[in-house]
Amino acid sequence: MELNDGSCFGNVQVIAEASLANYESEIKKLSVGSSLRVEGEVKASPGKGQATEVHARSVTVFGLADVEAYPLQKKGHSFEFLRTIAHLRPRTNTFGAIARVRNCVCNSIHQFFQEEEFLYIHTPIITASDCEGAGKMFQVTTLDLPKLAGQGAKVDYALDFFDRPAYLTVSGQLEAEIFACSLGKAYTFGPTFRAENSNTPRHLAEFWMVEPEMAFCDIWGDMDAAERLLKRIFGDVLQKCPDDMAFFNERMDKTVIDTLQHILNSEFRRVPYTEAIEILLKSGETFEFPCDWGCDLQAEHERYLTEKHFKCPVILYDYPRTIKPFYMRLNDDQKTVRAMDVLVPKVGEIIGGSQREERLDVLETRMKEQGLNPADYWWYLELRKYGTVPHSGFGLGVERVLLFITGMANIRDVIPFPRTPGSADF
Numbered sequence: 001m002e003l004n005d006g007s008c009f010g011n012v013q014v015i016a017e018a019s020l021a022n023y024e025s026e027i028k029k030l031s032v033g034s035s036l037r038v039e040g041e042v043k044a045s046p047g048k049g050q051a052t053e054v055h056a057r058s059v060t061v062f063g064l065a066d067v068e069a070y071p072l073q074k075k076g077h078s079f080e081f082l083r084t085i086a087h088l089r090p091r092t093n094t095f096g097a098i099a100r101v102r103n104c105v106c107n108s109i110h111q112f113f114q115e116e117e118f119l120y121i122h123t124p125i126i127t128a129s130d131c132e133g134a135g136k137m138f139q140v141t142t143l144d145l146p147k148l149a150g151q152g153a154k155v156d157y158a159l160d161f162f163d164r165p166a167y168l169t170v171s172g173q174l175e176a177e178i179f180a181c182s183l184g185k186a187y188t189f190g191p192t193f194r195a196e197n198s199n200t201p202r203h204l205a206e207f208w209m210v211e212p213e214m215a216f217c218d219i220w221g222d223m224d225a226a227e228r229l230l231k232r233i234f235g236d237v238l239q240k241c242p243d244d245m246a247f248f249n250e251r252m253d254k255t256v257i258d259t260l261q262h263i264l265n266s267e268f269r270r271v272p273y274t275e276a277i278e279i280l281l282k283s284g285e286t287f288e289f290p291c292d293w294g295c296d297l298q299a300e301h302e303r304y305l306t307e308k309h310f311k312c313p314v315i316l317y318d319y320p321r322t323i324k325p326f327y328m329r330l331n332d333d334q335k336t337v338r339a340m341d342v343l344v345p346k347v348g349e350i351i352g353g354s355q356r357e358e359r360l361d362v363l364e365t366r367m368k369e370q371g372l373n374p375a376d377y378w379w380y381l382e383l384r385k386y387g388t389v390p391h392s393g394f395g396l397g398v399e400r401v402l403l404f405i406t407g408m409a410n411i412r413d414v415i416p417f418p419r420t421p422g423s424a425d426f
């Protein structure tokens with residue numbers, strides 16, 4: 001029998017002799033998916049494929065799994081099919097490996113920030129402010145929507161739970177800034193929600209984001225922190241999950257281990273947006289969305305830069321002010337802001353960050369420019385009014401990191417229970 005307890009990729013081979021009391025009644029009926037406890041002796045294994053095996057003194061069978069009905073058999077299943085049985089897929093090799101690597105990544109993130117003396121803070125899940133100003137939020141309400149719809153009347157939010165429209169958060173950044181501007185360095189790490197109807201292999205409606213925020217830090221310090229964090233995560237995964245990584249390297253993408261090792265030993269390229277546009281224009285590539293100075297880069301552009309042109313992670317910075325949120329610091333050229341995105345091969349953007357606008361008057365102007373009412377952000381503005389400091393931060397999408405590390409192709413397969421348009425099972 002092959003037994004797996006989830007602690008690692010490998011199974012343990014168990015030898016059960018016919019002399020065991022329940023051999024005929026239970027052991028012979030065991031099939032893939034059964035649960036059992038084995039007590040016995042670990043011995044050197046004469047067979048090849050394993051160094052040791054367990055000779056069972058007793059086998060307790062907790063639950064059999066009907067061979068005819070159990071959906072997971074030893075043959076490979078498609079990831080699409082496995083998504084329909086998300087309650088069973090963690091039992092497969094692939095999803096066990098993903099769960100362990102995901103755990104390792106999250107642990108690394110906390111260790112990294114704790115060692116660098118960041119405070120872990122919890123920012124609210126329910127919020128009344130739209131940080132990205134993009135209107136891709138899920139509304140939270142206790143109003144009786146069917147009743148309101150029947151009345152055809154204007155919704156009176158004064159009657160709603162929070163006396164105003166409220167939403168699931170798209171980012172904890174603004175609140176993280178409060179703590180950075182009070183206590184120095186802080187990070188928040190939690191679920192994030194975006195109602196973007198983009199059915200891509202890199203977008204989820206619910207994903208996990210880690211957002212550090214650092215006082216007295218400019219965009220260069222921000223880039224350095226992002227690079228250090230990613231290298232720490234990659235190094236830990238290679239060191240702590242070697243069997244899982246060997247599996248991804250063998251079965252998903254033959255380059256993942258080499259790529260991670262290469263990244264650990266090289267520096268991320270720092271390239272201004274303007275230079276990136278010149279490279280794209282001169283590339284001779286035909287893109288689905290042609291781009292020029294001022295355009296928001298699409299995944300195809302990001303991938304060209306990091307995969308084909310630079311062949312390493314790239315940090316693009318100084319983006320046009322018109323395509324970035326109000327809180328990013330305006331450069332002296334008045335045309336660009338101190339944004340920085342980290343791009344990696346195959347995934348594209350993995351981190352988005354910036355130096356924050358610390359000047360009250362500029363911040364207010366930028367808000368108005370983007371159609372936001374400064375009064376709604378009075379507390380955010382007060383961080384600039386009282387003892388303002390230069391500060392910076394970024395957001396790292398955990399699932400994007402996992403895509404990159406594992407070589408998995410679809411973001412729905414690196415989160416235990418994916419939430420995407422039209423799908424919220426389990």
Ligand code: ATP
Pocket residue numbers: 132194196202203204205207209349350351352353395396397398399400
């Ligand atoms: P993109 O342009 O790739 O849609 P974004 O610029 O909207 O991303 P940011 O607001 O900069 O994303 O968020 C910071 C990070 O969060 C991104 O770099 C990415 O790693 C992750 N992220 C953003 N949106 C999603 C999503 N819908 N699903 C999963 N991860 C996401």
Ligand code: MN
Pocket residue numbers: 341349351352353
């Ligand atoms: Mn971004």
